[in-house]
Amino acid sequence: MEVPRRKKKRLYLVLLVIITLFVGLQFFNQPIIGKPVTGTIEAPREVTAILERSCYSCHSNEQQLSWFEQVAPVSWLVKKDVDRAREVMNFSEWGALSPAEHQGKMYAILNMVQAGKMPLPAYTLLHPAAKISEDDIAVIKAYTLSLSKDEANKTAVTLVEQPEVIPDRLPDTLPISANGVKYTDAFKDWKVISMSTLFDHSIRVIYGNDIAVKAVEEEKFHPWPDGSVVVKAVWEQVEGADGEIRAGKFINAQFMEKNAEKYKDTEGWGFAKFSGQKLIPTGKTALFAQQSCIACHRQLAASTGYLFDVPLKINRKGLIQKNN
Amino acid sequence: MLLGGMLLSNCVDKQKNDSYTRVVFDPGALKFFASSVNKKQETMAALYGNDKAYQTLSKGDSISAAGTILRLVTWRYHDNPQYTGGTINGELLSVESVYVNEAGKASYELEASALQSETNEVADKQERIKYIMSYKPVF
Numbered sequence: 353m354e355v356p357r358r359k360k361k362r363l364y365l366v367l368l369v370i371i372t373l374f375v376g377l378q379f380f381n382q383p384i385i386g387k388p389v390t391g392t393i394e395a396p397r398e399v400t401a402i403l404e405r406s407c408y409s410c411h412s413n414e415q416q417l418s419w420f421e422q423v424a425p426v427s428w429l430v431k432k433d434v435d436r437a438r439e440v441m442n443f444s445e446w447g448a449l450s451p452a453e454h455q456g457k458m459y460a461i462l463n464m465v466q467a468g469k470m471p472l473p474a475y476t477l478l479h480p481a482a483k484i485s486e487d488d489i490a491v492i493k494a495y496t497l498s499l500s501k502d503e504a505n506k507t508a509v510t511l512v513e514q515p516e517v518i519p520d521r522l523p524d525t526l527p528i529s530a531n532g533v534k535y536t537d538a539f540k541d542w543k544v545i546s547m548s549t550l551f552d553h554s555i556r557v558i559y560g561n562d563i564a565v566k567a568v569e570e571e572k573f574h575p576w577p578d579g580s581v582v583v584k585a586v587w588e589q590v591e592g593a594d595g596e597i598r599a600g601k602f603i604n605a606q607f608m609e610k611n612a613e614k615y616k617d618t619e620g621w622g623f624a625k626f627s628g629q630k631l632i633p634t635g636k637t638a639l640f641a642q643q644s645c646i647a648c649h650r651q652l653a654a655s656t657g658y659l660f661d662v663p664l665k666i667n668r669k670g671l672i673q674k675n676n
Numbered sequence: 677m678l679l680g681g682m683l684l685s686n687c688v689d690k691q692k693n694d695s696y697t698r699v700v701f702d703p704g705a706l707k708f709f710a711s712s713v714n715k716k717q718e719t720m721a722a723l724y725g726n727d728k729a730y731q732t733l734s735k736g737d738s739i740s741a742a743g744t745i746l747r748l749v750t751w752r753y754h755d756n757p758q759y760t761g762g763t764i765n766g767e768l769l770s771v772e773s774v775y776v777n778e779a780g781k782a783s784y785e786l787e788a789s790a791l792q793s794e795t796n797e798v799a800d801k802q803e804r805i806k807y808i809m810s811y812k813p814v815f
Binding site: 459463496514518541549560571585 | 715
């Protein structure tokens, strides 16, 4: 008779410890910081209805959390997700965005939902109502593409003039990004790995250093070798009388530099963007890459080691390559 | 099981299919000068050249510098499979070259023998030379 009583006592003790720990955890429960709604997204109601239903819980200042999401330790995970989500995109602070940024964010949303990366599968498991349907995607796509058409209509057809050149810089005046990525003129002599355009009416040329070119040719993407550097030079499109597009005003040079140790938080890639003739680096702190670069690269370009614009694998081997 | 096996073997076949590759054009000693996009033809082109060509194009001289070599590499473009809203170059279609001799005379050459497209007929070589020389370097 003594044994079961002892067992019971032990069970009560264990329960008491668990409850005490659980209650104790709540003292370390940091609530999500309440922030005002400074300007919500303006879009057709059918679009905002989808965003409110599927995205606002994390990407806004208007969280409607379930009770279990407010209790530690679940609340810690929720807070981490919400903080990160708000950094990347916040529908409650949308007023600060320019029309071009609005368009860019809509394309990011479209690509994320199309690829099934957002909402996070773990989130929809607990919140099935937040799931995005094919119809929802079609609504978002139609709206996003309509923004491009609006923009296109606004763009006047101008004759091709001299493209704006990227200035050469003296070695001691090379700009450095907040995360340590240093600008270099050297890319102008590197091989062009690909060319691209984007919805924002830009024309782009992507250069790779020797390590990066070798990695492309040998498909060494997982991971890319340290020392790979890829530079994307971006110009505004200028349309000639015959409809052909060439480079106009120089917009920026975007760097991706591989160093697994140095750039641990961004999948080993150091991101940098140097804009305008003064090549001003984007980002006041090193955090900018986590806030505005890696999210899309991580979710949408994982198959090529987090790089968009890797040459497509569609050319037969043995094409002529003439040397001089 | 059967379907799974088929999918797996298909995937493995693709991995092993090494007749396709990711091509980075090797311009040899030439340097990249400029690019263009032709929406009607769904093509993108990259122009490469040597130092003499740079002189010719950047100054816009009516007389081409002797020794000028220009090479225009044209690709078909596609929607970027990784990002809706973007396009990227795909199949290599043609490589055209312009050479300027000591007398300042430009000649044209189309290298298409091993390429995927059958664009071997060039209607007007002088037109192509004029077109290739119309580019301005971005550096």
